[in-house]
Amino acid sequence: MVQSVERALEILECIAHAGGAAHLNEIARETRLKPTTAHNILKTLHALGYVRRREKNTRYYLGDRILNLARVAGNDSGLRRTLRPALEAMAEQTGETVFVAVPSGDEVYFLDAIESLKPLKAASQEGQRTPMVGSAIGLLFLAHIPSLRRRMLGPHADRIGPSIDAEIDATAERGYALDQENYLPGLNCVAVPWIDDGEVRAGFGLSGPTRRLPLETLTELAETMSGIVARI
Amino acid sequence: MVQSVERALEILECIAHAGGAAHLNEIARETRLKPTTAHNILKTLHALGYVRRREKNTRYYLGDRILNLARVAGNDSGLRRTLRPALEAMAEQTGETVFVAVPSGDEVYFLDAIESLKPLKAASQEGQRTPMVGSAIGLLFLAHIPSLRRRMLGPHADRIGPSIDAEIDATAERGYALDQENYLPGLNCVAVPWIDDGEVRAGFGLSGPTRRLPLETLTELAETMSGIVARI
DNA sequence: ATAAAAAGTTCAGCCATATTGAACTTCGAA
DNA sequence: TTCGAAGTTCAATATGGCTGAACTTTTTAT
Numbered sequence: 001m002v003q004s005v006e007r008a009l010e011i012l013e014c015i016a017h018a019g020g021a022a023h024l025n026e027i028a029r030e031t032r033l034k035p036t037t038a039h040n041i042l043k044t045l046h047a048l049g050y051v052r053r054r055e056k057n058t059r060y061y062l063g064d065r066i067l068n069l070a071r072v073a074g075n076d077s078g079l080r081r082t083l084r085p086a087l088e089a090m091a092e093q094t095g096e097t098v099f100v101a102v103p104s105g106d107e108v109y110f111l112d113a114i115e116s117l118k119p120l121k122a123a124s125q126e127g128q129r130t131p132m133v134g135s136a137i138g139l140l141f142l143a144h145i146p147s148l149r150r151r152m153l154g155p156h157a158d159r160i161g162p163s164i165d166a167e168i169d170a171t172a173e174r175g176y177a178l179d180q181e182n183y184l185p186g187l188n189c190v191a192v193p194w195i196d197d198g199e200v201r202a203g204f205g206l207s208g209p210t211r212r213l214p215l216e217t218l219t220e221l222a223e224t225m226s227g228i229v230a231r232i
Numbered sequence: 233m234v235q236s237v238e239r240a241l242e243i244l245e246c247i248a249h250a251g252g253a254a255h256l257n258e259i260a261r262e263t264r265l266k267p268t269t270a271h272n273i274l275k276t277l278h279a280l281g282y283v284r285r286r287e288k289n290t291r292y293y294l295g296d297r298i299l300n301l302a303r304v305a306g307n308d309s310g311l312r313r314t315l316r317p318a319l320e321a322m323a324e325q326t327g328e329t330v331f332v333a334v335p336s337g338d339e340v341y342f343l344d345a346i347e348s349l350k351p352l353k354a355a356s357q358e359g360q361r362t363p364m365v366g367s368a369i370g371l372l373f374l375a376h377i378p379s380l381r382r383r384m385l386g387p388h389a390d391r392i393g394p395s396i397d398a399e400i401d402a403t404a405e406r407g408y409a410l411d412q413e414n415y416l417p418g419l420n421c422v423a424v425p426w427i428d429d430g431e432v433r434a435g436f437g438l439s440g441p442t443r444r445l446p447l448e449t450l451t452e453l454a455e456t457m458s459g460i461v462a463r464i
Numbered sequence: 465a466t467a468a469a470a471a472g473t474t475c476a477g478c479c480a481t482a483t484t485g486a487a488c489t490t491c492g493a494a
Numbered sequence: 495t496t497c498g499a500a501g502t503t504c505a506a507t508a509t510g511g512c513t514g515a516a517c518t519t520t521t522t523a524t
Binding site: 235236265266268269272273289290 | 481482483484485490491492
């Protein structure tokens, strides 16, 4: 492991996590680097265009050059377009709030969503991010992407939550993920994977009030959703 | 400058440049690194999720984690939506092929375009990339973004083309960029900047056959386009 | 407006760390 | 199956990055 590479990327993620802009000391604290070291790396990132600064304040911003890589690495809008019909089918057939999410580093990113039309409904989280641990959709990714699981949990899985490892195993076993009021009391979720070219590229989720979605209903919905996904 | 950070990013750009996948030796050759060094850095990038590998072959691919940063750094679709009306106005008022482009690292990226309806027209380059040097739109960015100019040309500007420095100065002076058959014989272009919050975020370009677009017409078009941009 | 505090930047020396080449293993073409 | 090419590991070494102290700039408080 090349130390400074790891640190540089940690700094970039740190700025991203702070919403795209951060102060040197903020970054240094967050990454547990000495301010001087953080400064050195930021200077490099700045010189290369991956980080920028504005006249007004002393913050460090993420630079456009990152988009250079992203445009090749993958394109969200293409993916969204591909999956939209399936999402619409799910919304129609289930009547609940449904969404598409992708693993984005150590977090889950909500790519697209359709809200239920019912008076009591789960909110769309389109454009938001959520930690991997603690949601059905995150569980889904952890269960299907071994490298992610290794990176996130490693040997000290228990620190995050007891039984988390067992939960992931159960999810992997049954193929889809369930969340019964873990993410939020009163809210239940199911999530099924979209597997393309042998790997999980995205996940479809459905959430709604517990009263409408008992365990039995959730498992039925998982079947319905899997059926739709299979036809993509 | 932290050397290994620079190298790591150069490697990522190298993979991106190769279309998203590359062999170790390819990367090592391109970046002028020893294969072992490249391997070390790639191993780090791989462990962190910025680079991935597939079972089938030994190539290194760009990983999804980069999108993590890109989602915060900026979003092309938002920008495109903002600029679309202006682009449509230009298409209507000029009748030529018009486009929106952004600086993307050391290259120009074509974000959006509307093709002329005339029988002889410039092609849309939407989604493509082009070097900074050699096009009106690139000239525009070089003239308006000092840091970019420094990075691209540095002290040895003459190596790239004679008089390139003079051309950039002239572009900066008049505010918009011109290309008379430099990019392609028979093709003329104008490009005007969109300045937001004190900095160039994108550029609007127009191109068409030389016969329809003599110098005088080009300067008039620059006025027209600037007027439209000012109203964004 | 001024001063004090906080934040950011520069620098030179030292030691940890990345680099290196050589040896080894795996992959892929013939 | 063989052979050449591509990828990976390892230990030694020198390089390059880290560090703290001193300095400058920016921000906040009075």
